[in-house]
Amino acid sequence: MPLVDSHCHFDFDAFAPDRADVWARSIAEGVEAMVIPGVSIPQWRHLFALVNSQPGWYGAVGIHPWWVKELAIAPTQVARAVVERVEHERRENGGRCVAVGECGLDGQIDTSLAQQIPVFEAQLDAANRVSLPVIVHAVRAHNEVIRILKNTRPQCGGVIHAFAGSRQIAETYIELGFRLGVGGTITYERAAKTRDTLAAVPLEHLLLESDAPDMPHAGRQGERNSPEYLPAVAKTLAELRGVSMETVITQTEKNARALFTI
């Protein structure tokens, strides 16, 4: 059964020693495609060199909230930088650039939301200018993220990656045209609220993701996470929803391919 890993930091150094082996094992587990998010301007060139080295790999252009403090340009220049990079990748590499992101807000880091907000807004603006969906990181900042998405509606939708939260918050994102990324969080019984939410919202709005090398599954704490473990996320989601794994995999693959046009 074909799986799409809608969010995997496969360019990170954690995979440098054995990237080809991990990908071979992921293919053996059914993973056919993955989206590798952008995190910082200096990373974009390496990211797309990697993406272009392998069929089934796709990239996004973005500045992750954790990298905002290293940003070497003014927030007012971010939209233009993103648009120019997307246009460059489209010229050079056709359909491999499938989103803007990973962008968003993180309330748990030492960079203030006041610093993060203009960089996030600039990327939403850029996404609309190049007609791409956005990959959103929303951690302990759902109210702010929702307020901003209502102001600058992403015209091509997007995904709230690694979604964790209540059913009400999930439904608000869905009304705004967003899908929700489902990752290793749901393998933890203590994540009861998120598990209940993701068991209840329509499957048409969910994507599977590893967020590797982060987000190790229950029982694998402290280990490097990997796209090869994605079937375990599908299995847990199927159990929570009382449907077959095949139903989950087939529908979420369709959702990911529709969102990213891959």
Ligand SMILES: [Zn+2]
């Ligand atoms: Zn990420």
